[in-house]
Every structure is written in C-alpha cells, then in structure tokens.
Amino acid sequence: MTMDSAGRNPTDGNRAGGSSGEGSSADGSPAGGNPFGGGAPAPGSQWYDADAGPLVRPYAMTGGRTKPGPSNVRFDLIALVVVDDDPPGPAEEAVLGPEHRALLALCRSETQSVAELAADADLPVGVVRVLLGDLLESGFVRVSRPVPPAQLPDERILREVIDGLRAL
Structure with missing residues (x-):
C-alpha cells in the first residue's frame, strides 16, 4: 500500500464509500448532517415545503x-x-x-x-x-x-317526440 506524505492512502478518497477527510466528520459521515455532502444546510432552508403537498404518500x-x-x-x-x-x-x-x-x-x-x-x-x-x-x-x-352513451335514447327519436308535442 502506498502512503502520501501525511501518512494517508491517496486512493481512499477516490473510491466509492471512501472519505477524503474533507467535509466529513470523524466517523466518515458528511459534515453538517447533509447526506449529499457540501457542509451544513443554509440557515432557514428546509427539506419540506408546504406547497409540495402532503407528507403522507x-x-x-x-x-x-x-x-x-x-x-x-x-x-x-x-x-x-x-x-x-x-x-x-x-x-x-x-x-x-x-x-x-x-x-x-x-x-x-x-x-x-x-x-x-x-x-x-x-x-x-x-x-x-x-x-x-x-x-x-x-x-x-x-x-x-x-x-352509458349506448343506453341513451336516439336523437332522432327525441326529435320526433318534440315535433309531436309541438303539433299538439
């Protein structure tokens, strides 16, 4: 295994699941609790917006x-x-x-x-x-x-009924 001048393995930060040490806590999880890294979330930001709809799926x-x-x-x-x-x-x-x-x-x-x-x-x-x-x-x-439309009366029959009523 190759070590750099600080005594770290230079490939650890490049592997999936590895941690380069930057932006991470001691246990390897991202700093600030943000699962996507990038530090702490901005003040006042929240993951849920009332306009997004209900939380219950x-x-x-x-x-x-x-x-x-x-x-x-x-x-x-x-x-x-x-x-x-x-x-x-x-x-x-x-x-x-x-x-x-x-x-x-x-x-x-x-x-x-x-x-x-x-x-x-x-x-x-x-x-x-x-x-x-x-x-x-x-x-x-x-x-x-x-x-259902198939059970509705025929338009021709309705017109004949209307014409018959007008003739009275």
Whole structure:
C-alpha cells in the first residue's frame, strides 16, 4: 500500500464509500448532517415545503391498494356519490381514517362527483376511488353511475317526440 506524505492512502478518497477527510466528520459521515455532502444546510432552508403537498404518500392512505374494494365497482369521474340514507353509526365512523371522514363530510354537504371529491379533498383521483370503495363496502355511501352513451335514447327519436308535442 502506498502512503502520501501525511501518512494517508491517496486512493481512499477516490473510491466509492471512501472519505477524503474533507467535509466529513470523524466517523466518515458528511459534515453538517447533509447526506449529499457540501457542509451544513443554509440557515432557514428546509427539506419540506408546504406547497409540495402532503407528507403522507398515497399508498400509505390506501394501504398499498390501487383498486376499489368490491370487484364490480367502477368509479367514473362523473359518478355521483351521496351519503347512504341509513349509514352505520358513529361508532363505526370513528374507526375510519381521516381521509375517509373527510370524504364523508364532503358528501354530507351535497351530492358530488368523484372528480369533485378528489379536488375538494386535495387527493389524487386513484386514492379517492380506493377510499370510496371502502366507504361503499362499509355502507356509508351510495354511488349512482352515469348512463352509458349506448343506453341513451336516439336523437332522432327525441326529435320526433318534440315535433309531436309541438303539433299538439
């Protein structure tokens, strides 16, 4: 092993995981607690900004799930969500997470679409769909789905009905 004039191995600072001694503490970790080196962070700087969004990641809110609970449920963006007429009692609601309770509060004020709930709750639509699946499965909410375009009446028939009404 070759040593320099200070008694150090000159290749130690160049290897991955090695420390050149500059900007490092005695245990080899970067100085100032900054994991990327460069000394102490600037005064007043912080790693989290309120404009960056919530600290809780979406997968933590949904328990890692990406699809709503009941397999046959599909929450379109325009599907309307309303609190059930006979929901479970306050004891059952107390065990819900804060995001579930926030969605319930939004639904109590008025019937809202899935897209509106996501915007008002400031949550991603995918997370809202999973949480609504939980609420639907527990009996807290009802969902009315939009009529598929294939089941809508034909425009020609509607025009004939209007013309017939005008003729009366």
